[in-house]
Amino acid sequence: MVDKALGGAGLRGQVAGQTALCTVGQTGSGLTYCGYDISELAEKAQFEEVSFLLSRGELPTASELAEYKAKLKSLRGLPDALKTVLENIPKDAHPMDVMRTGCSMLGNLEMELDFSQANDAIDRMVALFPSIICYWYRFTHDGVRIETQTDDDSVGAHFLNLLHDKAPSELFAQVMNVSLILYAEHEFNASTFTGRVCASTLSDIHSCVTGAIGTLRGPLHGGANEAAMDMIQNFTSAEHAEQEVMGMLERKDKIMGFGHAIYRESDPRNVIIKKFSEKLAAEVGDDVLYPVSVRCEEVMWREKKLFCNADFFHASAYHFMDIPTKLFTPIFVMSRVTGWTAHVKEQRANNRIIRPSADYTGPDARSYTPIESRG
Ligand SMILES: CC(=O)SCCNC(=O)CCNC(=O)[C@H](O)C(C)(C)COP(=O)(O)OP(=O)(O)OC[C@H]1O[C@@H](n2cnc3c(N)ncnc32)[C@H](O)[C@@H]1OP(=O)(O)O
Numbered sequence: 409m410v411d412k413a414l415g416g417a418g419l420r421g422q423v424a425g426q427t428a429l430c431t432v433g434q435t436g437s438g439l440t441y442c443g444y445d446i447s448e449l450a451e452k453a454q455f456e457e458v459s460f461l462l463s464r465g466e467l468p469t470a471s472e473l474a475e476y477k478a479k480l481k482s483l484r485g486l487p488d489a490l491k492t493v494l495e496n497i498p499k500d501a502h503p504m505d506v507m508r509t510g511c512s513m514l515g516n517l518e519m520e521l522d523f524s525q526a527n528d529a530i531d532r533m534v535a536l537f538p539s540i541i542c543y544w545y546r547f548t549h550d551g552v553r554i555e556t557q558t559d560d561d562s563v564g565a566h567f568l569n570l571l572h573d574k575a576p577s578e579l580f581a582q583v584m585n586v587s588l589i590l591y592a593e594h595e596f597n598a599s600t601f602t603g604r605v606c607a608s609t610l611s612d613i614h615s616c617v618t619g620a621i622g623t624l625r626g627p628l629h630g631g632a633n634e635a636a637m638d639m640i641q642n643f644t645s646a647e648h649a650e651q652e653v654m655g656m657l658e659r660k661d662k663i664m665g666f667g668h669a670i671y672r673e674s675d676p677r678n679v680i681i682k683k684f685s686e687k688l689a690a691e692v693g694d695d696v697l698y699p700v701s702v703r704c705e706e707v708m709w710r711e712k713k714l715f716c717n718a719d720f721f722h723a724s725a726y727h728f729m730d731i732p733t734k735l736f737t738p739i740f741v742m743s744r745v746t747g748w749t750a751h752v753k754e755q756r757a758n759n760r761i762i763r764p765s766a767d768y769t770g771p772d773a774r775s776y777t778p779i780e781s782r783g
């Protein structure tokens with residue numbers, strides 16, 4: 409018999425290893441990276457400082473940051489063989505599949521030959537992921553081969569510049585920076601755990617990240633920002649949103665962008681991205697999507713005590729910055745690659761192959777029936 413407490417419990421509450429990278433849902437505000445509170449990082453830091461912190465263990469000094477950012481800038485160019493692969497992925501492919509293929513192809517072209525090269529491979533992925541997705545998107549949608557080796561100051565500005573073919577406004581660059589910080593790391597979430605399992609076999613770092621991208625793609629995880637957008641764009645007013653959400657709850661539908669496996673009362677990232685969604689709504693003159701989103705939040709809390717997770721207000725925020733919905737989850741990849749790879753290094757540093765056991769629920773032992781005797 410299937411035991412729901414085992415098969416249906418998703419390993420919830422079980423400690424599956426140790427990490428010095430992140431706390432989720434513990435005391436204080438609920439989310440810290442290497443001891444730093446997420447709200448302080450989002451308010452004061454550049455994403456590149458956070459990326460450096462995760463890969464090197466400490467925040468950079470001013471000169472280390474300058475050197476690190478210069479290195480990232482120098483790594484934005486795509487190898488020709490990767491361009492060819494991207495040009496051959498169809499326009500209607502899902503951008504998360506493009507990211508997965510792009511990462512895997514990079515592993516073929518620039519193999520991590522030994523683990524001492526991990527930081528070089530990580531820096532290359534952080535620098536190149538915006539180039540990968542934007543090169544494919546602009547080639548297949550606009551028919552242009554863009555130059556990805558640009559001089560933008562940050563990963564976020566680089567992405568928006570490649571996508572829109574113009575430097576972003578100060579507010580858009582700031583929102584991208586905050587968004588990348590919020591998504592960077594989250595302990596043993598499903599995609600990170602995938603990466604750690606892969607790392608525990610002593611596989612290469614591109615395989616770990618490729619697997620993690622595939623795991624992040626699902627709508628119960630990173631894909632929820634796209635799924636939330638697909639939902640809210642159908643609502644024409646706050647009242648309409650309330651009516652529809654009530655109907656969905658009655659039908660026991662999942663409302664994407666709500667709930668969390670670990671947090672019980674709120675996701676500390678939500679209040680931060682929500683504030684920027686409101687700011688962006690004012691900037692672009694929106695009077696539908698933001699009120700619709702707020703009403704969804706109110707109804708979900710009133711009816712189910714379910715709160716917005718990091719993904720929900722990211723949907724409207726990205727939409728206000730004119731980012732196509734299908735590119736929402738790839739932005740998550742551009743950020744989370746920093747957390748994934750930090751976990752890969754941590755796993756390698758104290759490794760034992762991850763191999764839990766299963767409780768067998770199949771038939772009792774039986775003897776083999778020759779094929780001609782099977783009815
Ligand atoms: C960055 C991220 O990955 S954040 C997560 C992004 N994912 C989403 O937004 C998808 C929607 N949310 C969900 O599916 C879930 O809340 C998850 C996957 C995030 C967490 O799943 P779980 O840990 O199983 O949730 P939890 O145990 O808190 O669920 C409690 C109850 O609330 C329900 N519930 C949880 N989230 C939702 C939701 N978004 N909509 C409707 N009902 C929900 C569950 O179905 C469950 O009901 P049940 O007891 O009748 O089965």
Ligand SMILES: O=C([O-])CC(=O)C(=O)O
Nearest residue numbers: 593594596597598669718
């Ligand atoms: O921790 C989780 O399960 C999901 C999540 O919020 C994340 O990965 O950012």
